[in-house]
Amino acid sequence: MKLDIRTILFMAAFMGPLMAFVLLSLRRNYPVSVRGLGWWAGGTLVIFIGIVLVALRDILPLLATVWGGNSLLIGGTLMWLLGTEKFLGLPTSLRTTGALVLVASALLAYFVQVQPFYEARVTVIDTTLVMLIVLHSHRLAQHNRFDFSGRFLVLSLMATACAWVVQGAGALSGYTEGNAMVSNNFNAVISAVLTCCTLLTLIGFVLLASERVRDEFERLATKDSLTGALMRRAWDTAAQLEMDRCRRHGRDLSLIAMDLDHFKQINDTYGHLAGDKALIDFVVRVNTHLRRQDQLGRLGGEEFVLLLPETSQNDAVVVAERIRAATANSPAHPRYTVSMGVATLQPSDMSLQHLMSRADAAMYRAKDQGRNQVVTQ
Secondary structure, eight states: OOOOHHHHHHHHHHHHHHHHHHHHHHHHHSOTTSOOHHHHHHHHHHHHHHHHHHHTBTTBOHIIIIIIIHHHHHHHHHHHHHHHHHHHTOOOOHHHHHHHHHHHHHHHHIIIIISOOHHHHHHHHHHHHHHHHHHHHHHHHHHOOOSHHHHHHHHHHHHHHHHHHHHHHHHHTTTTTTOTTSOSHHHHHHHHHHHHHHHHHHHHHHHHHHHHHHHHHHHHHHBOTTTOOBOHHHHHHHHHHHHHHHHHHTOOEEEEEEEETTHHHHHHHHOHHHHHHHHHHHHHHHHTTOOTTOEEEEEETTEEEEEEETOOHHHHHHHHHHHHHHHHTOOOSSOOOEEEEEEEOOTTOOSHHHHHHHHHHHHHHHHHTTSSSEEEO
16 A cells, blocks of 8 residues: 655645744743744745745646745754754854755756756755755764764754755666656665654754753753852752762862952942952953852852862962952952962861851951951861
């Protein structure tokens, strides 16, 4: 029994408005920082209008079905790529990819209307689609920071590219019988595979957007909205885990308590906006001296704490002095300095709070001794 190709394509087309609606709903309800959803939704609608036109071959003129339908397929695939670039915060490739799509559309029109040539049309369509899909996968693989959703989408895209390659090779070898609408086993299998791959790609978009939102909420729950440093509860959790690990393996661990000098005076003299800028500048300068495993937290106001796993007291003092010098030499206005206290984990430190209290005591001695200096405990 041969499956009707048009039935498969129409079933695929009916998914288009539904999935586009899902993506548009996500765009409306997700934070504005999650970009690209509109491009994904628009590309989905364009692709499925193209599928409907392709399915109407032998009913509508070839220019509308073969040229119009396939041009929309290519254009929608380009919109998916542009949406992903927006989502990842990358510069769009519209200039180069748009030129590719225009050239492909012009060649397709030529091989439909001026010089009808089935094999040439298939080559143009499949080559252009595969190039766009492979570029899409490359963008994701290079810049995507997500785990399951990113891999899922890349695999879906690559499966789609492989299906188009097989379709093109089959068409050039005569398996399509010169018409993708002919109801034979090859056309039916390829149409079904492409439909499944397209649906999986759309699911990948939804998963990717959902994972971004989850990460945004986690960031809001753990990071200080002004400076990006860890908030107190998140820092306590991370610091306790590191402290337990260092104790278990007999490793060094140091903690630096930091407090911006005369911060109230900055707020009173220059205003709270200037104070906020000083806090942001300070965190930026601290981060330039940190490793991946180091944990910077904001305890409140102008008070910060820095955890340095596997770091001796001498090495911690070196880090603290670098931060102090970078702060004192900052070109930010108004100028500000920082007092710092360093404490290294000892057997007598029965809790994280005890270690923090020793670092705080050293930091207050730095203030008592004239500020803008590092004192050890």
